[in-house]
Amino acid sequence: MTADVSKPIRLALVGIGKIARSQHLPAIDRVGRLDLTAMVSTGAVDDDVRFETLSDLVASGLAIDAVSFATPPVGRFELAVEALAAGWHVMLEKPPTATVSELEELRRVAGEKGRTVFAAWHSHEAAGVGAARQWLADRRILGGEVFWHENVRDFHPGQEWIFAPGGLGVFDPAINALSILTEILPCSLFVEEASLVFPANRHAPIRSRGAFATSQAEARIAFDLDFESAGEAQWDIAIRTDRGVLELRNGGADLYIEGVKQAVARTSEYEALYERFVGLVERGESDVDGRPLQLVADIFLTGGRETCEPFAF
Amino acid sequence: MTADVSKPIRLALVGIGKIARSQHLPAIDRVGRLDLTAMVSTGAVDDDVRFETLSDLVASGLAIDAVSFATPPVGRFELAVEALAAGWHVMLEKPPTATVSELEELRRVAGEKGRTVFAAWHSHEAAGVGAARQWLADRRILGGEVFWHENVRDFHPGQEWIFAPGGLGVFDPAINALSILTEILPCSLFVEEASLVFPANRHAPIRSRGAFATSQAEARIAFDLDFESAGEAQWDIAIRTDRGVLELRNGGADLYIEGVKQAVARTSEYEALYERFVGLVERGESDVDGRPLQLVADIFLTGGRETCEPFAF
Numbered sequence: 001m002t003a004d005v006s007k008p009i010r011l012a013l014v015g016i017g018k019i020a021r022s023q024h025l026p027a028i029d030r031v032g033r034l035d036l037t038a039m040v041s042t043g044a045v046d047d048d049v050r051f052e053t054l055s056d057l058v059a060s061g062l063a064i065d066a067v068s069f070a071t072p073p074v075g076r077f078e079l080a081v082e083a084l085a086a087g088w089h090v091m092l093e094k095p096p097t098a099t100v101s102e103l104e105e106l107r108r109v110a111g112e113k114g115r116t117v118f119a120a121w122h123s124h125e126a127a128g129v130g131a132a133r134q135w136l137a138d139r140r141i142l143g144g145e146v147f148w149h150e151n152v153r154d155f156h157p158g159q160e161w162i163f164a165p166g167g168l169g170v171f172d173p174a175i176n177a178l179s180i181l182t183e184i185l186p187c188s189l190f191v192e193e194a195s196l197v198f199p200a201n202r203h204a205p206i207r208s209r210g211a212f213a214t215s216q217a218e219a220r221i222a223f224d225l226d227f228e229s230a231g232e233a234q235w236d237i238a239i240r241t242d243r244g245v246l247e248l249r250n251g252g253a254d255l256y257i258e259g260v261k262q263a264v265a266r267t268s269e270y271e272a273l274y275e276r277f278v279g280l281v282e283r284g285e286s287d288v289d290g291r292p293l294q295l296v297a298d299i300f301l302t303g304g305r306e307t308c309e310p311f312a313f
Numbered sequence: 314m315t316a317d318v319s320k321p322i323r324l325a326l327v328g329i330g331k332i333a334r335s336q337h338l339p340a341i342d343r344v345g346r347l348d349l350t351a352m353v354s355t356g357a358v359d360d361d362v363r364f365e366t367l368s369d370l371v372a373s374g375l376a377i378d379a380v381s382f383a384t385p386p387v388g389r390f391e392l393a394v395e396a397l398a399a400g401w402h403v404m405l406e407k408p409p410t411a412t413v414s415e416l417e418e419l420r421r422v423a424g425e426k427g428r429t430v431f432a433a434w435h436s437h438e439a440a441g442v443g444a445a446r447q448w449l450a451d452r453r454i455l456g457g458e459v460f461w462h463e464n465v466r467d468f469h470p471g472q473e474w475i476f477a478p479g480g481l482g483v484f485d486p487a488i489n490a491l492s493i494l495t496e497i498l499p500c501s502l503f504v505e506e507a508s509l510v511f512p513a514n515r516h517a518p519i520r521s522r523g524a525f526a527t528s529q530a531e532a533r534i535a536f537d538l539d540f541e542s543a544g545e546a547q548w549d550i551a552i553r554t555d556r557g558v559l560e561l562r563n564g565g566a567d568l569y570i571e572g573v574k575q576a577v578a579r580t581s582e583y584e585a586l587y588e589r590f591v592g593l594v595e596r597g598e599s600d601v602d603g604r605p606l607q608l609v610a611d612i613f614l615t616g617g618r619e620t621c622e623p624f625a626f
Contacts (some may be wrong), residue, residue, distance in 0.1 A: 299411035
């Protein structure tokens with residue numbers, strides 16, 4: 001099913017928290033085709049079109065074409081199923097669902113109902129990522145490193161859900177790195193080894209180290225992830241190839257080849273995501289890339305476990 | 314590619330441990346088309362055709378058509394890739410690989426090389442499972458329970474790998490229950506909640522409880538898994554439907570409808586698996602069902618964590 005490209009897409013945004021205010025609302029405002037028709041939030045929202053729950057929105061009879069979810073990943077699946085049942089297209093903040101099985105089911109249901117599901121990975125839209133993928137496409141990968149350190153107190157202050165079951169802990173930010181890796185590398189990744197460090201009072205890991213093997217036999221991508229970093233946040237990826245070294249720094253925003261910074265067009269990651277969502281809806285397509293979440297699930301499945309001191313925000 | 318059905322399939326068995334001796338070797342002996350041509354084991358094997366490693370077997374130049382892996386799941390992926398590269402068909406003991414990503418890659422490589430990959434789930438061949446699937450196919454599922462209790466000391470004495478990273482702990486047996494569930498239920502399963510209890514000195518859980526949601530909104534399948542059960546081993550599944558209650562007891566061997574034991578033909582699970590493998594090779598097909606492993610990965614990803622007293626065999 002394709003949509004009439006002359007009409008605005010009436011959008012509901014669900015989950016009005018930190019990321020919705022800082023990224024989703026400004027981006028929606030800048031994308032011409034989108035008409036923000038409703039907001040769903042259990043918290044206070046200074047707007048007339050506010051609903052407490054998605055069920056309230058469905059029951060209201062308000063005309064909606066699409067729903068974007070910026071709620072925490074646990075519980076998002078049930079909401080997305082409800083939205084698809086109402087006949088609405090669905091966009092999902094990363095990670096798209098709590099589990100891989102849920103994501104596969106959304107793909108199936110969307111196909112059945114002829115609606116779009118878009119599992120949005122905002123780091124795919126970081127300024128250096130597209131150029132990095134092109135540069136790596138015809139090179140032989142020799143190895144690489146992911147270094148993803150930040151302090152959860154700076155970027156997720158008081159967000160207790162992030163250390164609850166399904167909250168992913170350090171993999172909430174690190175899944176951005178994995179979404180870049182699976183996007184730019186011309187080979188598949190498999191967990192070779194991993195350590196997971198859990199605070200004694202939490203259900204999700206705060207640190208992880210390990211390595212991926214790849215379908216290019218000799219290439220190995222090491223990772224070093226920390227969610228309680230003492231210094232400045234650092235989100236870097238380095239890939240060594242048969243013809244030079246590529247680096248993505250600053251979460252994919254900056255691209256370096258052989259240590260030399262490359263000119264790349266500045267982007268707004270979330271504006272690009274919403275433009276992509278509009279295009280998917282227009283063409284009647286879905287975009288459901290489960291690989292980053294699959295790698296995290298595989299790390300949890302096979303990682304060695306350590307316990308560290310309790311964590312408090 | 315299809316095989317000449319008149320010629321024997323020259324088979325190598327890799328990993329000559331407890332399960333190979335008790336199940337694989339007798340089953341291979343009973344399947345007419347299979348000719349056990351080599352065994353690969355680091356341990357002592359009383360046979361002339363013994364190789365220390367798979368690489369030794371490849372290097373020997375011995376004519377082989379297919380390889381069956383009964384090694385522990387960690388490390389099996391690399392061996393399977395090596396076997397496929399040698400042009401051999403591959404059968405994998407359960408769980409087929411350490412991670413879901415590895416299993417997807419084997420599916421891809423086998424397709425590329427025109428070889429068969431068979432992820433064998435022996436509980437699929439338990440006597441009551443086929444009849445259970447047929448009975449459930451047109452019924453509405455209302456709910457169910459999985460009760461899977463055994464003592465690891467009885468069934469896996471001294472097998473340290475089972476509590477090492479990737480060894481799955483209680484999910485090494487319980488994945489059999491999940492392989493039955495995904496086979497018999499006419500709906501999809503998703504992890505709704507789970508607890509994982511890790512011995513303080515081990516990397517894999519010894520107990521787990523939780524529940525699956527299903528694509529039939531109201532149906533919920535609870536599970537209670539214990540790998541250090543004090544009593545007799547018990548491997549039972551009960552499914553409530555709109556038209557009666559089905560039970561599989563004794564690991565799927567015994568089928569009860571409304572409490573009445575049903576007549577089912579006795580089977581040899583491993584003989585049936587090898588017959589199925591022969592059929593797949595003859596037809597040039599693969600059978601790679603990753604759902605049971607995906608559910609386990611999703612449980613590890615989202616389960617709450619508890620620590621219990623250290624475990625010793």
